[in-house]
Amino acid sequence: MAQLSRIPVALLLVLVAGEAAATPYARGRDAQLASSYSRVFSFGDSLTDTGNAAILPATAGGPSSHAPYGETYFHHPSGRASDGRLIIDFIVESLGLPEPAPYLAGETADDFRHGANFAVGGATALDPAFLKSRGIATFVPVSLSNETSWFNNVLELLASTAYVPVSLRS
Structure with missing residues (x-):
């Protein structure tokens, strides 16, 4: 049990904010499921990090920022620990x-649509303060x-910002 307390807890909490509007990204049999959702919010560590560690000053320039990370699928470093x-x-x-x-790559509501x-x-x-204590x-x-x-x-x-798709803006 003591060994488990030293292992970083890998959280995969995915919250899906559902909206009734269909999304244009749906394909095939997933279209019905996708029509119920328009956003995904993900929390966790390296098992779900898609680029924050590569941006965070304390970890920027780490391994996920360089090859071979991302070479096979993305053909460039993707910020993923994979x-x-x-x-x-x-x-x-x-x-x-x-x-x-x-999150660290976005600034506006449009970035998080x-x-x-x-x-x-x-x-x-x-919290780091608790762990330090x-x-x-x-x-x-x-x-x-x-x-x-x-x-x-x-x-x-x-x-605070009503999202209006770019194609509808004047």
Whole structure:
């Protein structure tokens, strides 16, 4: 049991915000399922991080920013701690949705119209301050509480800006 407490908790919390409008990205038998969803919000660590660790100053320039990460599927470093796709990539594909933007790569409501990925490679479930008080040092200063705070920021941003598709803007 003590060994489990040292293993970083890998959270795959995928929240799918459903909307009634159909999405143009749906294909085949997934069209009915995809028509119920328009956004995906993902939380976690390197198992779901699609680029935040490559942007976060504390981890920028790390391994996921260089080859061979991403070479096979994306043909360039993708910010993923993998050479290929992650489970979140398969989830959005099955829903017929485009990939949500890494939170640290977005700035406007338009950047998050398809959701957001808050996962950061090396993130912990517990706050770094709590871990430090127990003598545990972390190299990534991000925890689930940071990710949920970012999620609240995105929700406020989306609520404050009525999203109008680019094709409808004048």
